[in-house]
Amino acid sequence: MKIFDELESEVRSYARSFPRVFNRAKGEYLYDSEGNEFLDFLAGAGTLNYGHNNALFKQSLIDYIEADGIAHGLDLHTSAKQAFLETLQSKILKPRNLDYQVQFTGPTGTNAVEAALKLARNITGRHNIISFTNGFHGVSLGALSATGNSHHRGAAGINLGGVSRMPYDNYLGEGFDTTAYLDKVLSDSSSGIDKPAAVIVETVQGEGGINAASFEWLKALEQVCRRHDVLLIVDDIQAGCGRTGTFFSFEPVGIQPDIVTMSKSLSGYGLPMAVVFMKSEHDLWKPGEHNGTFRGNNHAFITATAAINHYWSDDAFSKDIARKGDVIKAHLDRFAEEYGDGNFSARGRGMFRGINCISGELAGDISLRAFKKGLMIETSGAEDQVIKLLCPLIISDEALAKGLAIIEESIKEACQQFRRIPSEKDFFQS
Numbered sequence: 217m218k219i220f221d222e223l224e225s226e227v228r229s230y231a232r233s234f235p236r237v238f239n240r241a242k243g244e245y246l247y248d249s250e251g252n253e254f255l256d257f258l259a260g261a262g263t264l265n266y267g268h269n270n271a272l273f274k275q276s277l278i279d280y281i282e283a284d285g286i287a288h289g290l291d292l293h294t295s296a297k298q299a300f301l302e303t304l305q306s307k308i309l310k311p312r313n314l315d316y317q318v319q320f321t322g323p324t325g326t327n328a329v330e331a332a333l334k335l336a337r338n339i340t341g342r343h344n345i346i347s348f349t350n351g352f353h354g355v356s357l358g359a360l361s362a363t364g365n366s367h368h369r370g371a372a373g374i375n376l377g378g379v380s381r382m383p384y385d386n387y388l389g390e391g392f393d394t395t396a397y398l399d400k401v402l403s404d405s406s407s408g409i410d411k412p413a414a415v416i417v418e419t420v421q422g423e424g425g426i427n428a429a430s431f432e433w434l435k436a437l438e439q440v441c442r443r444h445d446v447l448l449i450v451d452d453i454q455a456g457c458g459r460t461g462t463f464f465s466f467e468p469v470g471i472q473p474d475i476v477t478m479s480k481s482l483s484g485y486g487l488p489m490a491v492v493f494m495k496s497e498h499d500l501w502k503p504g505e506h507n508g509t510f511r512g513n514n515h516a517f518i519t520a521t522a523a524i525n526h527y528w529s530d531d532a533f534s535k536d537i538a539r540k541g542d543v544i545k546a547h548l549d550r551f552a553e554e555y556g557d558g559n560f561s562a563r564g565r566g567m568f569r570g571i572n573c574i575s576g577e578l579a580g581d582i583s584l585r586a587f588k589k590g591l592m593i594e595t596s597g598a599e600d601q602v603i604k605l606l607c608p609l610i611i612s613d614e615a616l617a618k619g620l621a622i623i624e625e626s627i628k629e630a631c632q633q634f635r636r637i638p639s640e641k642d643f644f645q646s
C-alpha cells in the first residue's frame with residue numbers, strides 16, 4: 217500500500233474501505249494481487265450492472281480495437297456512434313414511445329447533470345432549480361448545488377446557489393404528501409421560492425440512502441411540474457440501465473420526463489460515458505454551446521451497443537431482475553425483522569436495495585465484517601447508515617445466495633457486538 221499512501225491524494229475514498237490491490241475481475245467477482253476472491257456488491261457504485269469484463273461485450277471491443285476503429289474523434293460522426301444511435305433508437309426509444317434527442321456530454325455523470333441544468337435554464341429563461349433532500353447529482357459546481365450531502369457541499373468553497381430544496385417522498389413521514397407542499401409554494405407568489413426552470417429528481421435515491429419514491433408521488437410530481445410549466449428532469453444515472461428492473465427507472469411509473477440524464481452502467485463495461493435525453497422540442501442547444509474533448513467515447517459506444525443488443529432486445533432481462541430483486545427484498549425484510557430490534561428497515565426497488573441500520577457506525581462495522589468474509593459492500597445515506605446492495609444484475613443465483621448469507625452473518629455479529637468502533641487495524645494487513 218506504500219505508493220498509494222505516499223503519492224495518492226487524501227481525496228481517495230473507496231480504497232480506504234477496501235484496502236487491497238485489485239488486479240483482475242470477472243462477472244460478479246474481483247480478485248486482489250494475492251489471489252483472494254471478493255464478491256462484488258459495490259459494482260462500481262452501479263456502473264457494472266452487467267458485471268466485470270462481460271464476455272459478450274469484450275469481444276466486440278477487442279475486434280473494434282484490432283481493426284483500428286476510431287478511439288477518439290471529439291464529436292465527429294463515427295461508425296461506432298452510428299451503430300449505438302441506431303440500436304438505441306430501435307431497441308430502447310421506439311419501443312417505449314420516447315421522442316428523445318440524445319446529447320453526448322463529457323464522460324461523467326456530473327457533466328450530464330450540468331448540461332441538463334443549463335439546458336433547462338436556457339429553455340425557460342429561469343435560474344432556479346428544485347432539488348430534493350438527500351438528492352445526489354454529482355460534485356461539479358452546478359450539480360453540487362443540487363446535491364444535498366453536506367460533506368460534498370462543504371468542499372465547494374463557494375456559495376452553491378440557484379437551487380431550492382424540497383422534501384423528498386416520505387421525508388416528513390408517511391401520510392405527508394410533499395408534492396402538495398411543492399404545489400403550494402409554486403402557487404404562492406409570496407412563498408419566497410423563485411419560479412424554477414426545472415425539478416431534478418432521482419426515482420430511487422442511491423447515495424442518499426436507497427430512498428425509493430412511490431409511483432404515486434412521482435406521478436404527482438410530474439403533475440405539479442406540468443401545472444406550473446416547470447421541466448421535469450429525472451437523474452437516472454444510478455437507477456437507470458436496469459437497476460430497478462427496466463431500462464429507464466421511470467418506465468413503470470408512467471411518467472415522461474422532459475430531460476433524463478444517464479451514465480454509470482450505460483457503456484456496460486465500466487467505460488466512461490454520459491448522455492442527456494431531451495424531448496425534441498427542448499433541444500434548443502446551439503452548436504458547441506456545451507462541449508468537451510471527450511464527448512462520446514467510441515469504445516463505450518461499442519460496448520453500450522452490445523449491451524443493449526444483448527440485454528434489451530426482449531423482456532427476459534427485466535423479468536430476471538424482478539425475480540432476483542424479490543429474492544433480495546425477502547432476505548432484507550427478514551434481516552430487518554430478526555436483527556434490528558424493530559429499528560432496521562429494508563428499502564429500495566428492483567435490484568436497487570438496502571437495509572437501514574440506523575447507525576452509521578454499525579453499518580460500517582457490518583461492511584467491514586462482510587469484507588473480511590469476502591464480500592465488498594458499501595454504505596450510503598446521510599450518516600452512512602444504509603447498507604447498499606448493488607450487485608451486478610447478471611449475478612448467478614448461487615453468488616447472490618452467498619452474498620446474502622455473508623450479509624446476514626455480518627449483521628448478526630455486528631449487532632451482537634454493537635458499540636465496538638471499527639479501527640484501521642481491523643483491515644487486512646498486507
Ligand SMILES: *Cc1c(COP(=O)(O)O)cnc(C)c1O
Nearest residue numbers: 324325326352353354451453454
Ligand atoms: C453517480 C451519480 C452522479 C454523478 O456521476 P459521476 O460520474 O460520479 O460524476 C449523478 N447522479 C447520480 C444519481 C449518481 O448516482
